Amino acid sequence: MLATLIRTLLLGAGAALALGALPVRAADPGVTDTEIVIGLHAPLSGPLAAFGIDPLNAAKMWYEEVNKKGGIHGRKIRLIVEDDKCNPNEAVLVVKRLATVHNVFMINGGSCTPAVIATQEFISREKIPFAMLNAAGDNGVFPPIRYMFGAFGGTQRADGAVLVEFAFNALKARRMAFIVHDDEYGNAKWATSKAVAERLGAEAVAVERISPRVTDVTTPMLNIRAARPDVIISAAYPQPAVLIAQKYGEFKMTAIPMVQAVQGIPVPDIFQKNVGNDAVFSNFYYGSPLNDMFNGPRQQKWVQMYKQYYPDRTPGAWMAFGLPPAMAVTRALEKAGRNLTREAFVEAMETLDFESEVFAGKIQFAKGRRDGMRSAIVIRFDGKKHTVMPGAYAWNGRDGM
Amino acid sequence: MYGSPSYARLAPLLALVVIGIVLPPLVPQYFLSLGNTLMMYAILAVGLDLLLGWAGQFAFAHIAFYGVGVYGTVLLQSKLGIPFIPGVLIAAALAGLIAFLIAVAAIRLHSVYLALATFAFAESAQWVFNSWEGLTGGADGLRIAPPSVLGWTTGTDARAFPVIAIILALVIGATMYLTRSRLGRSLCAVRDSEHAAAVSGIDVFRTRIWAFVISGTYAGVAGGTFALFQSFVNPEAFGFSQIVLVLSMVVVGGLGTLPGPLIGAVLLGLLPEIMRTAMRGLFVWQELVYGLILILSMMFMPRGIWGLIAARGGRSK
Numbered sequence: 228m229l230a231t232l233i234r235t236l237l238l239g240a241g242a243a244l245a246l247g248a249l250p251v252r253a254a255d256p257g258v259t260d261t262e263i264v265i266g267l268h269a270p271l272s273g274p275l276a277a278f279g280i281d282p283l284n285a286a287k288m289w290y291e292e293v294n295k296k297g298g299i300h301g302r303k304i305r306l307i308v309e310d311d312k313c314n315p316n317e318a319v320l321v322v323k324r325l326a327t328v329h330n331v332f333m334i335n336g337g338s339c340t341p342a343v344i345a346t347q348e349f350i351s352r353e354k355i356p357f358a359m360l361n362a363a364g365d366n367g368v369f370p371p372i373r374y375m376f377g378a379f380g381g382t383q384r385a386d387g388a389v390l391v392e393f394a395f396n397a398l399k400a401r402r403m404a405f406i407v408h409d410d411e412y413g414n415a416k417w418a419t420s421k422a423v424a425e426r427l428g429a430e431a432v433a434v435e436r437i438s439p440r441v442t443d444v445t446t447p448m449l450n451i452r453a454a455r456p457d458v459i460i461s462a463a464y465p466q467p468a469v470l471i472a473q474k475y476g477e478f479k480m481t482a483i484p485m486v487q488a489v490q491g492i493p494v495p496d497i498f499q500k501n502v503g504n505d506a507v508f509s510n511f512y513y514g515s516p517l518n519d520m521f522n523g524p525r526q527q528k529w530v531q532m533y534k535q536y537y538p539d540r541t542p543g544a545w546m547a548f549g550l551p552p553a554m555a556v557t558r559a560l561e562k563a564g565r566n567l568t569r570e571a572f573v574e575a576m577e578t579l580d581f582e583s584e585v586f587a588g589k590i591q592f593a594k595g596r597r598d599g600m601r602s603a604i605v606i607r608f609d610g611k612k613h614t615v616m617p618g619a620y621a622w623n624g625r626d627g628m
Numbered sequence: 629m630y631g632s633p634s635y636a637r638l639a640p641l642l643a644l645v646v647i648g649i650v651l652p653p654l655v656p657q658y659f660l661s662l663g664n665t666l667m668m669y670a671i672l673a674v675g676l677d678l679l680l681g682w683a684g685q686f687a688f689a690h691i692a693f694y695g696v697g698v699y700g701t702v703l704l705q706s707k708l709g710i711p712f713i714p715g716v717l718i719a720a721a722l723a724g725l726i727a728f729l730i731a732v733a734a735i736r737l738h739s740v741y742l743a744l745a746t747f748a749f750a751e752s753a754q755w756v757f758n759s760w761e762g763l764t765g766g767a768d769g770l771r772i773a774p775p776s777v778l779g780w781t782t783g784t785d786a787r788a789f790p791v792i793a794i795i796l797a798l799v800i801g802a803t804m805y806l807t808r809s810r811l812g813r814s815l816c817a818v819r820d821s822e823h824a825a826a827v828s829g830i831d832v833f834r835t836r837i838w839a840f841v842i843s844g845t846y847a848g849v850a851g852g853t854f855a856l857f858q859s860f861v862n863p864e865a866f867g868f869s870q871i872v873l874v875l876s877m878v879v880v881g882g883l884g885t886l887p888g889p890l891i892g893a894v895l896l897g898l899l900p901e902i903m904r905t906a907m908r909g910l911f912v913w914q915e916l917v918y919g920l921i922l923i924l925s926m927m928f929m930p931r932g933i934w935g936l937i938a939a940r941g942g943r944s945k
Binding site: 272273309310314315316317319320321323324326327328341344345347348349352366409410411412413414 | 656657658659661662665758759761766767768769771783784785858859860862864865900901904913914915
C-alpha cells in the first residue's frame with residue numbers, strides 16, 4: 228500500500244518535472260512560443276475610411292518596428308487586419324471573427340465610438356483585451372470596463388473641456404457660443420464644454436446642435452451672431468466645419484475668435500482650400516491632441532517613418548493617432564512577461580504611464596481608468612502659418628461626468 | 629399553389645429547427661453570429677417581399693417598422709420588465725399598427741409617390757430614434773440586456789441561434805399559408821391590376837392596407853430577433869443603406885416568391901463576409917459590387933435568382 232503511494236507520488240513528481248522542462252507556453256489563445264496574434268480593425272472602405280486607413284497603417288508600422296527589433300520576449304507579432312466600415316453591426320462580426328476564427332490574443336481596433344461600444348458586451352463576456360485604435364470612445368471608457376482601453380487621443384469630453392479652458396484663459400472669453408453635432412460625439416463634447424464653462428463662470432450664450440449631414444448652417448450662424456459671443460467653439464466634423472467657416476466669413480463675424488475642434492480640420496491646408504476665404508483665418512484656432520503641428524518638428528519622426536513604410540500615401544494628421552495605442556500594447560506585452568496571459572496583459576495595461584512622443588499628454592491607465600489621455604494643444608492658423616499657442620490644456624477627469 | 633402547403637413543403641422548416649438546435653456547439657461564434665444576422669435579414673426580406681413582390685406596393689418604410697420592432701422589444705423589456713415573447717408580439721403589433729396608419733395616409737399614392745412618402749416616413753422615424761434620447765438613448769445608442777425566452781437566456785450567439793431558427797421557421801410557415809390563402813390571391817390580383825381586382829370583387833384598399841400591416845408586423849418580428857443576439861443598438865442601423873440592402877435582397881432573390889427573398893438574404897448577407905475573406909482586395913469596392921449586382925440582376929434576371937431557377941426548372945420538365 229505504502230509502496231504504491233510512494234510510486235504514485237514519484238510518478239507525479241516526475242511528470243511535474245517533465246512538464247516544467249517544457250518551453251513556457253501560455254494557455255490563452257493567440258500566443259505560441261514564437262508569436263502573438265493581434266487583431267487590428269478599422270474602417271478601410273466606405274465613407275469613413277479616411278478615419279481608419281492611416282491610423283491602422285501606423286499601428287502596423289509600429290508592430291513591424293517591434294518585430295524588427297526581435298519582437299517581445301522572443302515572440303514576433305502577427306497581425307490579422309479586418310475592415311469594420313465604422314458600422315456597429317459589422318464591427319461586432321469582425322471582432323467575433325477575430326476572436327473565434329482567428330483566435331487572436333487581443334484586439335487593437337476601432338475608429339468610431341458606436342462601432343467600439345457595440346463590441347463591448349462580447350469583449351467583456353469572452354474576456355478579450357481590447358485597445359481602441361483612434362476612436363475617442365467616450366461611452367466605451369465611461370464607465371470603465373476591465374478589458375477595454377481607449378481614448379488614446381483623448382475622449383470627446385477631454386477635447387471639449389480643453390477648448391473651453393483655452394477660450395477662457397487664453398482668449399479671455401466669458402460669453403461663449405457652441406456648435407455641436409446632435410450625435411453621440413456631440414453629446415459627449417457638449418457635456419464637458421458646458422460643465423467647464425459653468426465651473427469657470429463663463430456663459431453659454433448660444434448652443435446650436437446640428438446634424439452631421441447638415442448642408443446649410445445659415446440659421447445656426449445667424450443665431451450665434453445675434454447672441455454676440457466672445458468666442459465661437461465649433462465641434463463640427465470636416466464638411467459642416469467648412470460650411471460654418473464659410474458663413475463665419477460671409478457674415479463678417481471674424482472679429483469673434485473661432486476655435487475649431489480637431490475633428491473638423493484633419494488637414495488644415497485642405498480645410499483652408501475648401502473654405503475659400505482667407506479672411507476667415509484672421510482669428511482662427513484649432514485644437515489638437517498631438518504634441519505639435521502635424522508638419523511640426525516633433526511629428527516629423529513619425530511622418531518620415533510612415534513615408535518609408537507607405538511611400539504611396541500622403542498621411543493626414545489621423546495617421547499619428549494609430550501609434551500610441553500600438554505603443555501601449557507592446558509596452559504592456561513587455562510588462563506582462565514571457566508567461567503571457569490575457570489577465571496579465573490587462574494588469575500590465577493598467578499600470579501604463581508613458582510619454583508617447585506623439586500626443587500632448589502622457590498615456591495613463593489605472594484600475595478604475597480606461598481613457599488614456601486628457602491633454603491637448605491649441606494652434607493658431609492665420610491662413611499661412613500655424614503657431615502653437617503657449618501651454619497645454621488638460622481635462623481634470625471630473626467636469627461633465 | 630393554393631390551399632394548405634403539403635407536409636413535404638413544410639419539412640424543410642423542421643430541418644431548419646433541427647439545424648438551429650444541433651449546430652451551435654459545433655461551430656465558432658462568428659459563424660453563429662453570421663447565421664443569426666442572415667436569419668434576421670431573411671425575416672425582414674420576406675416581410676418586405678409581401679408588400680413589394682406580392683402586393684406590388686413600392687414602399688420604403690420597412691426599415692422604420694424594423695426599428696420599431698428593435699426599440700419596442702428592447703424597451704418593453706428594460707423599462708417595463710416584459711419578457712421577450714410578449715415583448716416581441718407587442719412590438720410587432722405596434723409596428724403593424726404604425727404600418728396601418730401609414731397605409732391609410734398613403735393609400736391613394738402609387739409608384740414613385742408612394743415610394744417618396746414612405747421613404748420620408750423612414751427618414752423621420754430615424755430622426756425620432758436619434759432625437760428621443762430619453763427613450764432610445766439617441767445617437768449614444770442603447771445597450772441591450774440579454775432577453776429570456778421561456779427561461780432560456782439568449783446572451784450569446786449560440787443561445788440565440790435556436791430561438792431565431794424557430795422564429796424564422798414560424799415566419800416562413802406563416803408566409804406559406806398566407807400566400808396560399810384568399811388574402812394571398814388578393815394581394816397578387818391587386819399587384820397585377822387594381823382595376824381587374826376591383827371588378828372581381830376584391831376590396832383593393834383593404835387588401836393594400838393588409839399588405840402594409842402584415843409586412844410591418846414581419847419587420848417588427850425581425851426587429852425583435854435583433855434583440856436576441858445583439859447587445860447594442862443605435863439609429864445608424866435604420867438608415868438609407870439598410871433600406872437599399874433589404875430591397876436588394878428581395879429584388880436579387882426574386883420578387884413575389886418565398887424562396888427569392890431567402891436566397892437574396894443569404895447571398896447579400898454573406899457577400900461582405902465572402903469579400904472580407906476570399907476576395908480581400910475587392911472588399912473596399914463592396915458598395916460598387918452591390919450596385920453592379922443590382923444592375924446586372926435587373927438587366928439579366930428581372931425575376932431574380934429564384935425566377936431564373938424556376939424558369940430553368942420549368943424548361944427541363
